[in-house]
Amino acid sequence: MASVSLRGIGKRYGNGHAVIDGVNLDIAHGEFMVFVGPSGCGKSTLLRMIAGLERISAGELAIGGQRANDLAPARRDLAMVFQSYALYPHMTVFENMAFALKLAGCKGAQLEQAVQRAAHILQITELLQRRPKDLSGGQRQRVAIGRAIVRKPGVFLFDEPLSNLDASLRVQMRAELRRLHQDLGATMIYVTHDQVEAMTLGQRIAVIHAGRIAQVGTPQALYNAPANLFVAGFLGAPKMNFIAAQLVEAAPQSARVSLADGTAVMVPVDARRAQPGEQLTLGIRAEHLLPDSAGPHSIALTVNQVEYLGDQTIAYASLAGNAVPIALRQHATSVDLHTGAIIHVRPDARHCHLFDSAGDAFLHPVTIPQSNQATID
Template identity: 55%
Template sequence: MAGVLLNNVVKRFGDFEIIHGASLDIADGEFVVFVGPSGCGKSTLLRMIAGLEDISGGEIAIGGKTVNDVEPADRGIAMVFQSYALYPHMSVEQNLSFGLRMNGNPKADTDRRVKKAAEILHITDLMARRPRQLSGGQRQRVAIGRAIVREPQVFLFDEPLSNLDAELRVQMRVEISRLHKELGTTMIYVTHDQIEAMTLADRIVVLRGGHVEQIGRPLDLYSDPDNQFVAGFVGSPKMNFITARVLERGASGVTVELAGGTRLTQPLNGPAPEPGSKVVVGVRPEHFGHAGKGDADLSVTIDVVEHLGGTSFLYASTAAGDDIVIQRDAAEVSDAPEITVSIRKSYLFDDKGRRLR
């Protein structure tokens, strides 16, 4: 096993820079997830760690050894891709052992590794089947097994669950989490799905436009985002953003006015925007309470209600036209088209999306 260090890593295609000085220290045995919207650079960053993309600047080290010029096969990594890439004419057992056999690994050791991987992934009874006889989840297990038999120092996953249906995605998330606990190997995982990131990661790296926006534990990013982008990306449903303007700064914090005249006082330790400045108030769906039981009341119009068992989501709009989502226990949802909610906890962002603390 080994840790992974990225020091001011840059990637350019010609004059176009797509990774802008990324730095990250991943501890031995840690599970780190790269998240961000399509095109943010997360897969490119993973491929640079794997050696499948050259780096334009900076340093990548695995296990304390700089690997900038080391071939992918010699980096001690194994990668699981979005596509299963199984050999269709080979059995599961042959798919698992093929790479080792081609490298001249002793038969006894190859058999040991294949048996161990099959037991870990619960595919022992599938060893004689060919890929066409497997479900999507079973194929992905085989693809992961092919990485396990290499006994790498670091596992790299590039959106491995994106081809699976919703139910299988949940099952495979659990399987990958169990795998990490059992092997204790460093894992780096790329996804655009923040639910996968929240459930799998020890730490999450949030990327946007080739920049690292924030690094932290899942619940820390959820409860203490550095900016509006991270606040909106981490969480499902995402944080609500309500337009407001600054009225005044007092001893207890800054007072802002929302649509409909609602006033909210937000504690601040740092400097506040000037009175009249536009700001954004962020509220998680679960932080809307019943009228009169929070920091400020807000009248909204209900557009759609989604009932999800014991929890319901109310899709609503404010007087200024801001769309919001309110989380409620199903038993508390009424048919009233207009309701008043109370803001129990909120975040404040300036007009550039920076968090005001």
């Protein structure tokens, strides 16, 4: 195992455009870290810089406590699994998994033992004499992972390895990757654009936006205490609702805001850095809009679309004065969620968030642990 440390890491190309800009991050021994973000945000470039496949323009990279900026990829004690399986079609599974070890001079019983151990961990022992054309997509991906395992690297790098698999197989492979991490206890860095993969795999997640880290934390911390509008809107399905609001009054423990329809909402945050009358954004997730009877403190919504998902129903509704539809999730069958229905809800104050005009969150009175806060330079 090895730790990975990034200090002020940057990547610029010839035109001066910064793809990665001032990233600071510490990944501990044996940690499963996930880089997540939209396409083009720089997450794969950051991974390739760690691997040595992209030159570092600024900052310092340390692997296992050793400066690695100028180390050749082969000397970084890493193994990388790509989106493409990249298996040699003329070789058997055994030969594919053993190839890197043979190049390193390993042979005989030592080679056999290393491949058999990896095959046992991945439950592909019975496939060792097959060729890639005889394998399913999931089996090929396991072989690609096995090729990395046999090297016993200090750090595993995964670049969207499940993107080519169908939905059910991705679920199965996620479970296998979690088990693999538990069995090996290795440091793993995993890149994905899929928030479900990020939330289910990562012990911690680094949300990347426009080449910078928007926030780092556990899945629970990022979901329940997003540091900014981007993180709040990126994680969660459906994404967090954003409602235009105006600050009426702020105190150390709470802020009172007024929505466009005149509804007053108390939010348990310290918003004293904002001024009364300032335009803010109220954030509330779909499951935290609770059914309510009509009244001065309820929000009236007109249902536009309903998605029935068996154990739950997702409705998208319009709110007077708010340009973006509001999503709400209901598990109770007593609520009539049909197109055109007028329903009343109230936001659960414990789960309300408030963001300033720059998109940064006002902290709740209970301080968020430092390890879960954003690391933006």
